[in-house]
Amino acid sequence: MTVADDVLAPVRIAAQAAADKQGHKIVAFDVSEQLAITDVFLIASAGNERQVGAIVDGVEEKLIAAGRKPVRREGDRENRWVLLDYIDFVVHVQHTEERSLYNLERLWKDCPQIPLDLDLAPDDPARSDDPAL
Structure with a gap:
């Protein structure tokens, strides 16, 4: 991996914030070798628009x-797919239907997945061993 620790630290803060707001299937990819515009894509899902908004607000609050x-x-008007751009990393919070339709994991499958070390209960929906789910 070529992502610097000063980028990974806020990515992990954002991932934990998403998990704390009931985000699920949270994964991060090192896209630094494929893209010149950012180093990491963090992706989280939510079951409805209200939850997408809550996750986005939680992530933004913790990172501020x-x-x-x-x-x-971008995308916070409909709350189906909201993107937060932090230059070094981009947070994608997607409604479950958009996550399935656009399948960013398939697009970035050749990129290394970043371990997030989330503090989760064993049955927490944010826990996922398969990023393609």
Whole structure:
């Protein structure tokens, strides 16, 4: 992996924030070798639009507390697929239907998956051994 620790730390904060707001199937990919515009894609799912919004707000709140503010926030009008751009990493929070339709994991399957070390209960829906789910 070529992603610096100063990028991985806020990615892990964002992932934990998503898990804390009941996000599920949370995965991160090192896309630094394939893209010049960012290093990491973090992806999380939610079952409805309200939950997508709650996850996005939770991620943004935790990262602002850590000194990181997104340079761009897109898709929050419909809350089906919201993107938070932090330059070094991009957070994608997708409604389950969009996640299945666009299948970003398939698109980035050749990129290394980043271990997130989330603090999850054993039966937490955020836990997923298969990022393609």
